[in-house]
Amino acid sequence: MLYSKTVMDHFRNPRNVGEIENPDGVGEVGNPLCGDMMTIYLKIEDERIQDIKFQTFGCGSAIAVSSMLTELAKGKTIEEAKKITNKDVADALEGLPKNKLHCSNLGADALQMAIKNYEDKKAGIVREEERQEKHEHSHEDGGCHCPYCDSEVDKDAKFCKACLSEIEEEH
Amino acid sequence: MSKINLDHISASQLLPEVQEAMINAIRGTLGNPSSQNMAGERASEALDKARECVAGLINCQYPTEIVFTSGGTESVNHAIKGVAMANAQKGRHIITSNIEHNAVNRSIKRLLQQGFKTTSVSVDKKGRVSPEEVARAIKDDTILVSIMHSNNEIGTIQPIKEIAAVCREKKVLLHTDAVDSVGVVPVDVQDLGVDLLSFASNPFYGPTGVGGLYIRRGTNVWPILDGGVQEKNRRAGTENLIGIIGLGTAADLARKHLPERLAHFKRLQKLLLTELPNYIDEYFINGDPDNGLPHLVSLSPKYIEGESIMLMLDDEGFTVSTRSACATGSLRASHVLMAIGLDHADAQGTLVITLGVENTEADITGFLKSLKHIVESLRAISPLYKNR
Numbered sequence: 001m002l003y004s005k006t007v008m009d010h011f012r013n014p015r016n017v018g019e020i021e022n023p024d025g026v027g028e029v030g031n032p033l034c035g036d037m038m039t040i041y042l043k044i045e046d047e048r049i050q051d052i053k054f055q056t057f058g059c060g061s062a063i064a065v066s067s068m069l070t071e072l073a074k075g076k077t078i079e080e081a082k083k084i085t086n087k088d089v090a091d092a093l094e095g096l097p098k099n100k101l102h103c104s105n106l107g108a109d110a111l112q113m114a115i116k117n118y119e120d121k122k123a124g125i126v127r128e129e130e131r132q133e134k135h136e137h138s139h140e141d142g143g144c145h146c147p148y149c150d151s152e153v154d155k156d157a158k159f160c161k162a163c164l165s166e167i168e169e170e171h
Numbered sequence: 172m173s174k175i176n177l178d179h180i181s182a183s184q185l186l187p188e189v190q191e192a193m194i195n196a197i198r199g200t201l202g203n204p205s206s207q208n209m210a211g212e213r214a215s216e217a218l219d220k221a222r223e224c225v226a227g228l229i230n231c232q233y234p235t236e237i238v239f240t241s242g243g244t245e246s247v248n249h250a251i252k253g254v255a256m257a258n259a260q261k262g263r264h265i266i267t268s269n270i271e272h273n274a275v276n277r278s279i280k281r282l283l284q285q286g287f288k289t290t291s292v293s294v295d296k297k298g299r300v301s302p303e304e305v306a307r308a309i310k311d312d313t314i315l316v317s318i319m320h321s322n323n324e325i326g327t328i329q330p331i332k333e334i335a336a337v338c339r340e341k342k343v344l345l346h347t348d349a350v351d352s353v354g355v356v357p358v359d360v361q362d363l364g365v366d367l368l369s370f371a372s373n374p375f376y377g378p379t380g381v382g383g384l385y386i387r388r389g390t391n392v393w394p395i396l397d398g399g400v401q402e403k404n405r406r407a408g409t410e411n412l413i414g415i416i417g418l419g420t421a422a423d424l425a426r427k428h429l430p431e432r433l434a435h436f437k438r439l440q441k442l443l444l445t446e447l448p449n450y451i452d453e454y455f456i457n458g459d460p461d462n463g464l465p466h467l468v469s470l471s472p473k474y475i476e477g478e479s480i481m482l483m484l485d486d487e488g489f490t491v492s493t494r495s496a497c498a499t500g501s502l503r504a505s506h507v508l509m510a511i512g513l514d515h516a517d518a519q520g521t522l523v524i525t526l527g528v529e530n531t532e533a534d535i536t537g538f539l540k541s542l543k544h545i546v547e548s549l550r551a552i553s554p555l556y557k558n559r
Contacts, residue, residue, distance in 0.1 A: 017552045035519040039554045055554040059478035
């Protein structure tokens with residue numbers, strides 16, 4: 001099986017699915033290449049995440065990441081939630097396949113955007129709706145991995161010697 | 172839970188007759204076909220018999236035009252690199268289409284590193300290559316055209332006979348990757364007029380890891396494996412005798428039962444396509460089912476992602492594919508689906524359903540029932556569905 005038991009559990013039984021009416025913060029991220037998209041909704045009370053929900057278009061790991069992220073963030077203060085990283089989410093899921101890390105692991109980015117949206121609203125800053133589009137290579141274990149297969153690639157490689165995929169993005 | 176396989180393009184069960192032939196061969200005393208002793212002679216006879224069965228399936232003029240290989244990928248590599256190496260003095264230009272299997276694409280990429288050049292012919296929205304466009308792409312230094320017989324993701328069958336006529340007129344060799352066609356639909360190398368044709372054993376219920384390359388007599392192709400003089404010096408290495416015996420048996424069965432298999436596939440494919448609107452909405456069918464592989468349906472339910480659908484179907488006992496199994500691990504949307512004009516989200520949400528001889532109407536109905544509630548549950552959490 002490609003995924004850990006924890007990933008499959010969160011995929012099969014996703015927690016905190018849905019939308020919050022009149023949310024205090026919303027964050028949306030998408031990956032233009034693989035198409036994954038996550039939206040995180042926050043309800044904040046006394047600078048603490050009272051409720052968090054998600055909607056996700058994506059693969060098994062994208063749904064599991066969204067679910068686990070909401071579990072990690074729920075009940076935390078804003079300052080505590082700001083410290084949640086994509087690595088924390090992946091670790092809590094007992095790992096993700098390397099070639100999925102860069103793609104599915106957008107959950108913490110969506111959360112940080114939702115927090116920023118909340119803080120902007122509170123400060124009276126109105127921004128045009130923005131969506132963060134990310135497509136980074138995995139740098140797990142200090143190495144750089146091809147986004148299309150699991151092979152390690154040189155830092156400045158233009159293509160993966162193993163699968164011959166072109167690597168256009170900076171990494 | 173017993174699984175219902177709707178992913179025959181990735182793997183199929185061996186037919187009982189194929190199993191029996193292989194087990195008998197394992198238990199028997201066949202030797203090395205290259206040996207001069209009696210065991211070797213029996214092995215050589217078994218090889219010849221398998222070669223005749225395969226020749227019968229694709230209507231070779233001479234059984235010796237078949238070279239046994241380790242499967243479709245090796246056959247394609249042999250055809251493309253073998254022609255390139257043998258004909259580099261004549262020219263270094265190769266034409267292909269933009270929906271080929273990676274065995275073709277990556278063979279050509281390797282050749283690009285050696286100074287070869289390529290032209291990739293685009294397909295239309297149904298995934299069809301135009302013979303006229305192939306004719307326009309041929310240049311003075313073109314040595315090979317390689318266009319697949321049928322596509323493994325959308326099922327579209329190409330007008331190979333018309334493309335072969337173009338190639339013959341321009342005196343350019345034509346290879347077709349027929350891995351997903353041979354044993355599924357009628358494939359006749361003489362009628363098609365191709366010079367090289369790749370096939371594998373597993374699509375028609377033979378073992379994996381064995382296949383072959385048809386090389387029309389007189390075609391200048393170098394081997395890609397050097398060593399012994401097996402396969403008339405075209406492919407070194409002791410033959411995979413047990414696998415080839417399985418392949419031969421499967422080929423013989425495919426030739427005998429092709430009409431009934433075709434009718435079975437068409438009936439189930441029609442049932443699936445007719446019933447789909449009663450179970451889900453907002454989807455589209457890719458390729459050209461009226462002129463495509465009869466056992467394949469490429470389905471894109473909108474607003475949800477394919478791997479999630481596949482995993483949920485797997486939980487409910489149905490095995491399907493989201494793309495070519497060889498591409499698993501790749502995150503990039505399928506180049507085939509992008510080539511026929513899908514956007515990233517729709518391409519990522521595409522399922523490939525491939526039927527087999529053992530599938531029944533009840534399998535199709537059960538699949539549709541599961542698909543219905545899976546699509547509903549995934550759309551319920553999809554931001555794309557909400558914002559449609």
